[in-house]
Amino acid sequence: MLEINSIKELRAVIRSERSKGKKIGFVPTMGYFHGGHLTLMREAKQHADIVVVSIFINPTQFGPGEDLDKYPRDLERDRRLAIGAGVDILFVPSEAEMYPGGYVTYVEVTGITDVLCGKSRPGHFRGVATVVAKLLNIVSPDVALFGKKDWQQLVVIKKMVSDLNMDVEIAGISTVREADGLAMSSRNKYLAPGEREAALVLSKSLRLAHDMVGYGETDPARLAASLEKIIGAEKLVKLEYLDVCDPDSLAPVDKIETDTLIAVAAWVGSTRLIDNTIVRPHLENSGGLV
Amino acid sequence: MLEINSIKELRAVIRSERSKGKKIGFVPTMGYFHGGHLTLMREAKQHADIVVVSIFINPTQFGPGEDLDKYPRDLERDRRLAIGAGVDILFVPSEAEMYPGGYVTYVEVTGITDVLCGKSRPGHFRGVATVVAKLLNIVSPDVALFGKKDWQQLVVIKKMVSDLNMDVEIAGISTVREADGLAMSSRNKYLAPGEREAALVLSKSLRLAHDMVGYGETDPARLAASLEKIIGAEKLVKLEYLDVCDPDSLAPVDKIETDTLIAVAAWVGSTRLIDNTIVRPHLENSGGLV
Numbered sequence: 001m002l003e004i005n006s007i008k009e010l011r012a013v014i015r016s017e018r019s020k021g022k023k024i025g026f027v028p029t030m031g032y033f034h035g036g037h038l039t040l041m042r043e044a045k046q047h048a049d050i051v052v053v054s055i056f057i058n059p060t061q062f063g064p065g066e067d068l069d070k071y072p073r074d075l076e077r078d079r080r081l082a083i084g085a086g087v088d089i090l091f092v093p094s095e096a097e098m099y100p101g102g103y104v105t106y107v108e109v110t111g112i113t114d115v116l117c118g119k120s121r122p123g124h125f126r127g128v129a130t131v132v133a134k135l136l137n138i139v140s141p142d143v144a145l146f147g148k149k150d151w152q153q154l155v156v157i158k159k160m161v162s163d164l165n166m167d168v169e170i171a172g173i174s175t176v177r178e179a180d181g182l183a184m185s186s187r188n189k190y191l192a193p194g195e196r197e198a199a200l201v202l203s204k205s206l207r208l209a210h211d212m213v214g215y216g217e218t219d220p221a222r223l224a225a226s227l228e229k230i231i232g233a234e235k236l237v238k239l240e241y242l243d244v245c246d247p248d249s250l251a252p253v254d255k256i257e258t259d260t261l262i263a264v265a266a267w268v269g270s271t272r273l274i275d276n277t278i279v280r281p282h283l284e285n286s287g288g289l290v
Numbered sequence: 291m292l293e294i295n296s297i298k299e300l301r302a303v304i305r306s307e308r309s310k311g312k313k314i315g316f317v318p319t320m321g322y323f324h325g326g327h328l329t330l331m332r333e334a335k336q337h338a339d340i341v342v343v344s345i346f347i348n349p350t351q352f353g354p355g356e357d358l359d360k361y362p363r364d365l366e367r368d369r370r371l372a373i374g375a376g377v378d379i380l381f382v383p384s385e386a387e388m389y390p391g392g393y394v395t396y397v398e399v400t401g402i403t404d405v406l407c408g409k410s411r412p413g414h415f416r417g418v419a420t421v422v423a424k425l426l427n428i429v430s431p432d433v434a435l436f437g438k439k440d441w442q443q444l445v446v447i448k449k450m451v452s453d454l455n456m457d458v459e460i461a462g463i464s465t466v467r468e469a470d471g472l473a474m475s476s477r478n479k480y481l482a483p484g485e486r487e488a489a490l491v492l493s494k495s496l497r498l499a500h501d502m503v504g505y506g507e508t509d510p511a512r513l514a515a516s517l518e519k520i521i522g523a524e525k526l527v528k529l530e531y532l533d534v535c536d537p538d539s540l541a542p543v544d545k546i547e548t549d550t551l552i553a554v555a556a557w558v559g560s561t562r563l564i565d566n567t568i569v570r571p572h573l574e575n576s577g578g579l580v
Contacts, residue, residue: 011457103453104399104400104449105400105419105449105453106400107397107454108395110394133454134454134455137455160395163395163424164427165297165427167301167430
């Protein structure tokens, strides 16, 4: 595995691979890899000849008071895991390489960034869209892969790529979960044992959503109320939002009559976690979360 | 010359040319070609094998009450001129092709868009940056050429390309002028004969700037006052701004001691015109405007 810190050097390597007809797959990350990241990398290997993974903890997507400084880092471990997942190029740029002095340009995807996580994290998706635009321009992959755990991020990036006519395929990959259902996240590391247990209520509530919709519930308000009730019963968990909305526009739905996104964000102690699922009415409930 | 309306078709043609090792040069325009456009096209031919010219009157860079509706159009004439200038591909997308329903993404270059034309045209450079980002992503040229007459636009685009790591060279080409000095512009068509004569005061004032700096003037305020005085004497012309600033940061300068931008915008009747020049102290005055 090649490890590269310089944009110029990465471009030269990718240009050379592309000239040999190689297809480039790209997985942008903030590092501290878990099973979700590794699934993205292995999936990338299915889609492309050369897999590029970036590790960059992007400061512009963290708000004041958020966990930028304490965000978990372990490059040595990430290297080993990336090699194990068959990654060809690990791109680890410095902040100065990504945002040199005098940096002033931002990409804004409007509207769909005002809801869900965008409500409580103003500027977050501007930071995400900007850094992803930069990384896509640097790597120029044929395909870039993102986890569905960050559903809104995936929607925002797909919209940006489509609106700005960026010539890349964006693939969304199913959330990877721990055996007990907790969606994998680098932030799970923050959880104390009691919190780790309490955090399960999020995936449990999403399973309940599948069950309720499977049994014919079509009213978003009633569904949300039931889910909020079981989350509310968990003392260590403070719900930030639980929204029932269209998976593409992220607009609230009046009735659950087609694929519908149930998205949840909650604080477990001082850790903010998100999770989501797509419920499918009128189809047999698969029982699993996607 | 190929004329193409569809993004998909253009991409296929360019991909095919690139696979033959051809270098792509690109000149984005709003049509109604004048000598400045034709110079850009001929210059592109020097830089590249295949010259792509786009014609798109971009609605998002016009403010309310601006001249979007009356902006001059003559596609038949533009076609003939483009063929004469050796253009290989004329790309003429519709508004629906560029901004399909549900379009929500914008590129903002902050700071340098708040001064000069940005002051009186809020949102203008957001529209420019966004459409140029889209066009660069669609055409994926090796080099894109812009006129220096729109100096701030050139600076904004260079900054966007650098900040977003877009893999394209941006070339600025000297302003082309009528024999009497008026900077060529599609908007010159709006000028009544008396206004056309009055508009000359803009290029005259910039020539005066060269003379004054050539004779040793280093004080921006005194220089600006002299230029404003001769522009003010022209009854049909209403000055919007005359700024003496750094050519890259567009920040006002305290002293003219290196290459300095003199940028002017003025209304001539109901027509808004811009012009600029770079003055070079301590060098022999060339007498010409750049």
